Amino acid sequence: MSKLTLHNQDDIDRDIRQDLDHIINGIASGNFEYSSIYLIGAFGRGEGTVQFDGKRWRAVNDYDLLVIAPSCPKIGPFLKTLSSKLAQSLKVDFVDLGCVQRESLPYLECTIQNYDFKYGSKLLAGEDVLSEIPQFRPEAIAPYEIVRLICNRAAGLLSAYLPDNTGSPHYYANQCMKACIAVGDAAVYLGRGYHHLYETRLEMFCSLAANDGLPFSLPPKAIDAVIEAYKRKLEGLHSVPFSIDEVLMKIMIGEVYCAITRHCTDKLTYTVVQAERELLIHFKNNESCKNIINKLIEILRLKSIYNIFEIKNRTLFAQPFFYCHSSLSKTQLLKEVFQRFWMIPQVFRYINSPHIPVIMWSRFHH
Numbered sequence: 001m002s003k004l005t006l007h008n009q010d011d012i013d014r015d016i017r018q019d020l021d022h023i024i025n026g027i028a029s030g031n032f033e034y035s036s037i038y039l040i041g042a043f044g045r046g047e048g049t050v051q052f053d054g055k056r057w058r059a060v061n062d063y064d065l066l067v068i069a070p071s072c073p074k075i076g077p078f079l080k081t082l083s084s085k086l087a088q089s090l091k092v093d094f095v096d097l098g099c100v101q102r103e104s105l106p107y108l109e110c111t112i113q114n115y116d117f118k119y120g121s122k123l124l125a126g127e128d129v130l131s132e133i134p135q136f137r138p139e140a141i142a143p144y145e146i147v148r149l150i151c152n153r154a155a156g157l158l159s160a161y162l163p164d165n166t167g168s169p170h171y172y173a174n175q176c177m178k179a180c181i182a183v184g185d186a187a188v189y190l191g192r193g194y195h196h197l198y199e200t201r202l203e204m205f206c207s208l209a210a211n212d213g214l215p216f217s218l219p220p221k222a223i224d225a226v227i228e229a230y231k232r233k234l235e236g237l238h239s240v241p242f243s244i245d246e247v248l249m250k251i252m253i254g255e256v257y258c259a260i261t262r263h264c265t266d267k268l269t270y271t272v273v274q275a276e277r278e279l280l281i282h283f284k285n286n287e288s289c290k291n292i293i294n295k296l297i298e299i300l301r302l303k304s305i306y307n308i309f310e311i312k313n314r315t316l317f318a319q320p321f322f323y324c325h326s327s328l329s330k331t332q333l334l335k336e337v338f339q340r341f342w343m344i345p346q347v348f349r350y351i352n353s354p355h356i357p358v359i360m361w362s363r364f365h366h
Contacts, residue, residue, distance in 0.1 A: 015057040036068040036126035045120035049236040062094035072099035105132040120196040153179040154319040158358035173241035180229035190215035202230040216259035322357035
């Protein structure tokens with residue numbers, strides 16, 4: 001297998017490969033038919049981040065894998081349960097186990113995940129099926145993908161306040177680092193186009209910043225934070241957690257959210273509330289975005305495509321607002337929640353929780 005990290009250390013490769021073997025054995029324990037298992041994400045690109053816990057090297061944050069199988073709905077519940085068990089046993093935040101039906105490979109949309117799967121993944125088990133996926137051009141990646149990236153990172157920042165995560169400075173620091181990288185990725189996408197390697201995106205971001213070419217305004221401290229986040233993601237091995245002022249992080253999320261909204265809608269937006277509203281209007285009946293979530297609809301066997309599409313966008317596009325306004329009082333929070341999510345029955349289950357926005361995101365997106 002080719003490199004998993006940027007470090008040329010046998011002990012790191014050995015420990016990470018042991019983790020991957022453990023994951024493969026867990027998948028195999030389900031006794032279902034599959035064609036292939038691919039490693040995607042940072043480790044799939046050879047840019048995985050690791051840290052030493054005193055005994056062995058461990059992945060920072062997560063492992064991402066895709067199972068190529070004849071039928072994803074049949075194995076989805078097993079993979080979801082297995083994901084949680086593996087994360088606990090491997091002592092990482094997440095083990096994300098996705099599934100793609102083999103018959104759908106020739107028809108995959110040009111999303112960020114599918115692009116990275118095609119050009120930045122490693123085959124761990126089974127048959128190599130990448131040739132069955134169409135050739136993708138980076139400029140074909142829809143701006144909705146960057147909207148989703150920014151909203152998901154805002155949700156990640158909100159998730160640091162969940163009770164299960166508040167005791168982990170590492171978790172919060174990692175969410176901040178991922179959010180800063182997403183800001184850089186959006187700048188690169190808008191200014192130069194997408195690339196699947198972090199290393200190349202860092203070079204593009206530095207070039208844009210040095211030549212006053214950033215497509216949205218970032219103060220110098222924010223630019224420095226983005227560059228440091230990229231470097232830490234690539235280098236790993238840091239004993240001091242990534243740190244950024246929360247007010248600055250909120251400014252960055254607001255700036256990039258408004259910028260990508262302007263790119264999508266051709267409407268000038270200056271606040272996250274305006275951006276959220278314009279995105280909801282713009283993507284209300286957007287066919288290309290509906291195609292992106294067809295896979296989820298198929299897995300959940302939902303009859304109303306429009307309703308789930310509307311709910312998913314509402315819960316997704318709201319995340320930057322709730323992060324940037326995380327100091328809302330309980331009364332204000334409930335008002336904002338019901339304005340957005342009144343049509344979702346699940347919202348009433350969490351009426352007494354101060355974390356309703358990110359809980360709803362987790363229900364429909366993570």
